[in-house]
Amino acid sequence: MNINLISKTEWKEGLTFKLSFGKQDPIPGESRPTAGSILLMGKNLGEVSLGLENKINAETIRKTGAGIAKWLHGYDDLSIGIDLAGLDSLDVENPVLALCEGLLLGDFKFTEFKNKKSRKPSTINLLGDKKVQSEVDQAIILAEGTNLARSLAHTPANIINPETLSDICEKIAQENDLGFKVLDDKELKEMGAGAIVSVGQGSQTPSRLIVMEYKGKSPDKKPVVLVGKAITFDTGGYSIKTKTGIVGMKYDKCGGVTVAAILQTVAKLGLDTPVIGLIPAAENMISKEAYRPNDIITSLSGKTIEIISTDAEGRMVMSDTLTYAQREYNPEVLIDIATLTGGVVVALGGVRAGIFGTDQKLIDSLIDAGENVHERLWQMPLDEEYFDLIRGGDSDFKNSGGVTTASSVQGAIFLKQFIKNGTKWAHIDIAGTGTINKSAAYCPKGATGFGMRLITEYIRSL
Numbered sequence: 001m002n003i004n005l006i007s008k009t010e011w012k013e014g015l016t017f018k019l020s021f022g023k024q025d026p027i028p029g030e031s032r033p034t035a036g037s038i039l040l041m042g043k044n045l046g047e048v049s050l051g052l053e054n055k056i057n058a059e060t061i062r063k064t065g066a067g068i069a070k071w072l073h074g075y076d077d078l079s080i081g082i083d084l085a086g087l088d089s090l091d092v093e094n095p096v097l098a099l100c101e102g103l104l105l106g107d108f109k110f111t112e113f114k115n116k117k118s119r120k121p122s123t124i125n126l127l128g129d130k131k132v133q134s135e136v137d138q139a140i141i142l143a144e145g146t147n148l149a150r151s152l153a154h155t156p157a158n159i160i161n162p163e164t165l166s167d168i169c170e171k172i173a174q175e176n177d178l179g180f181k182v183l184d185d186k187e188l189k190e191m192g193a194g195a196i197v198s199v200g201q202g203s204q205t206p207s208r209l210i211v212m213e214y215k216g217k218s219p220d221k222k223p224v225v226l227v228g229k230a231i232t233f234d235t236g237g238y239s240i241k242t243k244t245g246i247v248g249m250k251y252d253k254c255g256g257v258t259v260a261a262i263l264q265t266v267a268k269l270g271l272d273t274p275v276i277g278l279i280p281a282a283e284n285m286i287s288k289e290a291y292r293p294n295d296i297i298t299s300l301s302g303k304t305i306e307i308i309s310t311d312a313e314g315r316m317v318m319s320d321t322l323t324y325a326q327r328e329y330n331p332e333v334l335i336d337i338a339t340l341t342g343g344v345v346v347a348l349g350g351v352r353a354g355i356f357g358t359d360q361k362l363i364d365s366l367i368d369a370g371e372n373v374h375e376r377l378w379q380m381p382l383d384e385e386y387f388d389l390i391r392g393g394d395s396d397f398k399n400s401g402g403v404t405t406a407s408s409v410q411g412a413i414f415l416k417q418f419i420k421n422g423t424k425w426a427h428i429d430i431a432g433t434g435t436i437n438k439s440a441a442y443c444p445k446g447a448t449g450f451g452m453r454l455i456t457e458y459i460r461s462l
């Protein structure tokens with residue numbers, strides 16, 4: 001989809017949509033205008049609804065854009081106009097940005113491996129004032145980032161493994177003038193990063209730690225350091241998943257690819273704050289080299305971990321990366337994002353991601369950013385008593401309590417063992433929100449890119 005902003009006089013002729021809304025709650029029995037519903041009134045005139053007037057917000061405007069994007073999926077190479085008149089009088093911040101996000105996110109389809117080539121992209125001519133150009137430009141960058149994260153998450157494990165993911169991140173870095181390096185399994189082993197190495201040692205493509213660096217427009221500021229879990233495929237290892245539970249495990253890299261997309265996005269937006277993206281990548285497989293339950297692993301921090309479940313591998317690769325983040329950088333804040341636990345799905349479903357952390361101000365700011373972009377969070381507890389669930393026998397602690405009790409908190413309190421006093425840290429568990437199993441307003445079934453717009457919004461607010 002291409003989006004242009006032009007004045008009404010430049011738009012010669014063609015199908016033009018006007019924005020409409022319902023005035024009040026309809027009388028019972030009458031249909032309620034839903035955001036994004038389309039009414040054609042002739043060859044050259046249509047209406048797209050913003051929903052009910054008193055319910056309009058950025059999210060309903062996104063849905064309005066998505067309604068048009070979906071409608072366009074039925075056509076090839078169509079050029080339409082959308083009259084922006086009326087949008088600026090709504091009590092919504094950056095309504096054009098929201099509309100364009102809805103259009104572009106709603107346009108996403110993962111068709112790379114389909115022989116039947118999809119339609120030619122449509123062109124949207126937004127008819128409005130030039131002063132909203134920056135909203136259009138920002139929306140294009142933000143949607144590109146989210147759709148990049150979705151697309152990488154969809155790409156299966158026979159294409160994306162730790163090594164090829166590293167190549168992809170290097171290309172993103174080159175295109176966006178980012179710093180890039182990668183530590184391979186030998187370097188990680190030498191460094192003492194036993195946790196990240198052990199998870200990947202059963203795979204033909206062993207672990208990598210991918211590093212992307214955005215200097216920022218104010219390079220003297222302390223960086224925001226992001227850690228994103230990228231298990232390129234998770235069989236569960238010897239604690240193997242069931243034949244239904246294993247399907248979809250290509251999505252266990254959602255956190256990592258989201259971090260790569262955020263680095264691209266902050267660079268394209270030219271934000272002030274320096275941002276470091278750390279992506280521990282591993283494939284959790286079974287082989288004679290694979291790690292086992294009861295193995296005791298020495299992590300980069302020196303702390304020892306007994307493996308109770310080889311399927312609790314995400315926290316392993318994250319733990320060494322959190323240590324590395326605090327050792328190598330001096331983070332203003334440290335934020336990790338991961339499809340970490342089934343427990344968070346039980347607690348919150350696909351509506352909100354769980355957030356845990358050591359710094360309430362950071363948590364509150366992330367929650368606010370999430371409300372702004374409709375990638376919503378819910379704070380979960382991290383009381384010390386939860387540590388009892390993973391307290392060690394023969395090691396300092398275990399990688400899992402081996403019980404489902406508070407399992408999302410088990411994951412979080414495990415990670416907390418690697419956070420130094422004074423580090424402002426937040427952990428976002430997207431196991432429930434990273435993918436959806438039926439299509440939503442502006443996201444088809446599969447990866448959502450959750451966290452991309454949220455964390456970018458947070459960094460932008462600094």
Ligand SMILES: [Zn+2]
Nearest residue numbers: 234311312313
């Ligand atoms: Zn797992």
